[in-house]
Amino acid sequence: xxxxxxxxxRKLRPHAEQLDWAPGGRRIVYANxxxxxxxRADGSRKPRRLLRxxxxxxxxxxxxxxxxxxxxxxxxxxxxxxxxxxxxxxxxDGGRVRRIYATSVESFEETLEPLTISxxxxxxx
Numbered sequence: 001x002x003x004x005x006x007x008x009x010r011k012l013r014p015h016a017e018q019l020d021w022a023p024g025g026r027r028i029v030y031a032n033x034x035x036x037x038x039x040r041a042d043g044s045r046k047p048r049r050l051l052r053x054x055x056x057x058x059x060x061x062x063x064x065x066x067x068x069x070x071x072x073x074x075x076x077x078x079x080x081x082x083x084x085x086x087x088x089x090x091x092x093d094g095g096r097v098r099r100i101y102a103t104s105v106e107s108f109e110e111t112l113e114p115l116t117i118s119x120x121x122x123x124x125x
């Protein structure tokens with residue numbers, strides 16, 4: 001939606017959720033079921049699939065410099081009653097996905113709160 005006019009420029013895919021604006025406001029990353037997409041905020045191009053997976057991806061977040069995207073992915077828990085999550089990063093233009101954190105197995109009731117992640121500055125050597 002254009003802020004100045006309130007008109008829709010491009011509708012995101014059905015079920016698009018958990019979006020984040022890139023630094024500078026030119027791109028948006030969003031989750032759509034098991035995939036992540038990037039779209040230009042001005043609506044001038046179709047959404048581009050950043051990641052295709054058979055696992056659930058959620059909470060995508062741009063790095064402060066706009067070079068990487070972090071996201072949460074559901075992981076196999078080995079426990080029918082439990083669930084695990086990992087935090088992953090990847091280049092904003094696609095490429096190798098790298099896991100940087102994984103939770104222990106939790107019960108489904110413990111995971112009812114939204115999963116949020118954030119970038120933090122690196123301090124020290």
